[in-house]
Amino acid sequence: MKEVRENKEKREREKDLYDYVTKIIIIGESNVGKTNILSMYCKGEFNDSFKSTLGVEFSIKNIIVKDLNLRMQIWDTAGQERFRSVTNVFYKNSTGAFIVFDITRFSSFSAIDKWIKDLKDVAGEKICIILIGNKSDLEEHRAVSKEEALNKASQYSKYKIKLKIQ
Ligand SMILES: Nc1nc2c(ncn2[C@@H]2O[C@H](COP(=O)(O)OP(=O)(O)O)[C@@H](O)[C@H]2O)c(=O)[nH]1
Numbered sequence: 246m247k248e249v250r251e252n253k254e255k256r257e258r259e260k261d262l263y264d265y266v267t268k269i270i271i272i273g274e275s276n277v278g279k280t281n282i283l284s285m286y287c288k289g290e291f292n293d294s295f296k297s298t299l300g301v302e303f304s305i306k307n308i309i310v311k312d313l314n315l316r317m318q319i320w321d322t323a324g325q326e327r328f329r330s331v332t333n334v335f336y337k338n339s340t341g342a343f344i345v346f347d348i349t350r351f352s353s354f355s356a357i358d359k360w361i362k363d364l365k366d367v368a369g370e371k372i373c374i375i376l377i378g379n380k381s382d383l384e385e386h387r388a389v390s391k392e393e394a395l396n397k398a399s400q401y402s403k404y405k406i407k408l409k410i411q
């Protein structure tokens with residue numbers, strides 16, 4: 246009984262911590278660095294030899310937007326992208342998406358159109374998308390020019406921001 250009450254109190258305390266919860270997803274070809282971007286962004290950790298398990302994984306990031314506590318529940322593909330088997334359940338009800346490519350691997354950049362199409366087919370046209378060109382520390386191996394990346398972004402939107410996670 247005590248345990249049930251304690252759990253309820255804990256849930257209520259947790260609820261007070263945020264005003265809104267929103268589902269964000271992170272997608273893109275395998276090995277572009279999605280899982281590391283998430284662990285850096287949510288926990289400040291980078292892992293050189295990250296091995297993800299199959300299944301659904303999500304991380305939590307709380308941010309404040311206009312005085313409101315926003316809890317972002319960021320879903321990671323947990324390896325399914327390797328088999329092109331990311332399911333509709335994954336895309337469904339997401340309000341935003343990070344689409345990641347590796348600036349040293351052109352094929353990961355060419356794949357973006359497919360990721361956007363799959364995403365919009367399920368989540369709808371209005372979904373907010375942020376395109377991330379990752380591994381910018383490997384500038385000498387760059388295979389996607391900044392111009393190409395910016396052109397791709399403008400093909401889908403008129404806004405551009407530069408995001409740096411470190
Ligand atoms: N040089 C460099 N390597 C990275 C960066 N981000 C991720 N990696 C490496 O790329 C590989 C794949 O990363 P991971 O996060 O598992 O990619 P995912 O398959 O897209 O989730 C790992 O060996 C990471 O250490 C980065 O910004 N720079």
Ligand SMILES: [Mg+2]
Pocket residue numbers: 279280281297321322323324
């Ligand atoms: Mg991963």
